[in-house]
Amino acid sequence: MMKRLILFFSLVTLCSCNSNAQKANEKVYKVNKTDAEWKAELSDLSYYVLRQAGTERAFSSVLNNNHDTGTYVCAACNTPLFKSEYKYDSGSGWPSFDREIKGNIEYSVDFKLGYGRSEELCATCGGHLGHVFDDGPKETTGNRHCINGAALKFIPKKDE
């Protein structure tokens, strides 16, 4: 009986390892690192957001209130993703932009909350950034790119 149980549990472990491996192999990005490498490089919060598609607490990022001129790059691979001129205060508690830097962001759909949301990923490393909604500023694009500050690094214009 015990032997059978052990066999059962090792089968379960085996299966879950397999599905993780498959998931990681879905797409190869230009910047491609193992989970252990990302974990060692990123802060705990950035790892949680970028690599585990987590969401930081609203109003927790210093970038939410950042009004300086410059570029927001991916915290994992430094790809330029958003420009400060398209940042606006959405009141959501997350850094918000009405448009992205074209070509540097990839879109996919996630159903985590039970309905489809347009997920935004860094096109260079596949890191999760946030979501895009259609309740942005009407006078410009109408889009609200709702991005986790932990997924971004801000490069002030003078340092570019």
Ligand SMILES: [Zn+2]
């Ligand atoms: Zn990236």
